[in-house]
Amino acid sequence: MNGRKVYEIPNRILKFNKPDNFSFGVAARLPEAYKKFWYEWKKQKPVPVHYIPEPGKWKRNPETGEVTPVQNFPIPMMFPNECHQGLWGGEGIVRGFQKRKPRRRRVPHYWFPTLHRSVIYSEILNKHMTVVVTMRALDLIHENYGLDHYILKTPACDLQSLLAFKLKRKMLLSLMNRDLYPDDPVKREDVYNTYKKYLGNYTEEEVEWYGLTMFEAIKKQMNREEVMNKPKPLKIMYRAELVEQLQAAGIEEVKAALEEYEGNVKSQKISSWLSKLNPFSSRK
Known part of the structure; x- marks a missing residue:
């Protein structure tokens, strides 16, 4: 092993990125x-706000001529x-x-x-x-x-x-x-x-x-x-997959039936809550 390869290994080890805020x-x-x-x-x-930067890389002293x-x-x-x-x-x-x-x-x-x-x-x-x-x-x-x-x-x-x-x-x-x-x-x-x-x-x-x-x-x-990353209910995923499969099969009537069924379920829930809040409603 020559000297060049010997010094390359520790150089690669020591050269690491300094961690920052990210x-x-x-x-x-x-x-x-x-x-x-x-x-x-x-x-x-x-x-620069509080100082005036000097231009160039070198300057000469006008009295002594020193650069x-x-x-x-x-x-x-x-x-x-x-x-x-x-x-x-x-x-x-x-x-x-x-x-x-x-x-x-x-x-x-x-x-x-x-x-x-x-x-x-x-x-x-x-x-x-x-x-x-x-x-x-x-x-x-x-x-x-x-x-x-x-x-x-x-x-x-x-x-x-x-x-x-x-x-x-x-x-x-x-x-x-x-x-x-x-x-x-x-x-x-x-x-x-x-x-x-x-x-x-x-x-x-x-x-x-x-x-x-x-x-x-x-x-x-x-x-x-x-x-x-908020989890979604599985019933929503399964219902969407079922609708996609039915649409791929060309069954549009099933989708309309599902929408009608969901609307009926929501209306029944609302009417049940209203009947509970109304004290004059008839209870069987």
Whole structure:
């Protein structure tokens, strides 16, 4: 055995896939439509918010002429639960250190975004909403010519808000079902033609699973499996098989007789219950 084969065996053993959130339990049975949203939210690289990335791979110091590699390290941010109740425009809480005096040790410090309460309007949903926003979120809404364009155009990793996810899901469902502005068909067609271009990025199943948290998605999947695996009475299965066999034999009269028999049985049950509830009915 040569040295190459000796080292191939342990390499194959050590190369294993790292388990993720969809490796075990009910999460492993979630559809690909939800996995697409989850990776868009958690794995996709967001747009830099609190720093400006340097272009290229190398840079030269203008004073010394030294060439060094460009290192764009994203600033770590924290997203509290309050950010999911408003629109922060991708901003979060920056945790770091601050040196307040030159001869003292640096101390931990948190930088919080400035929050404002504002009223925003959705043309697709035809609703005014009072939410907590940041100035960056308002600037992005103005740059995209409205809330609907901003929500539908921005990926989940840049929205970072469950409220924005729910709004985006409602907007896509309204466009897909074309149930917006039920009392004004002219306005409905105008709004639909304006925003229908965003439907090409999603299928009907992806819109159904969009914006759900992992807990909500697992609960939804469990409910679907419970309905699909619900046992059916054997008499219904046998009756359906019998009707199919009789239809294959060309006996249509038997099917009509079965339907008439089932109707008579239901009417007899209803009349028996009514006779029990009526105290003035004659009992023999």
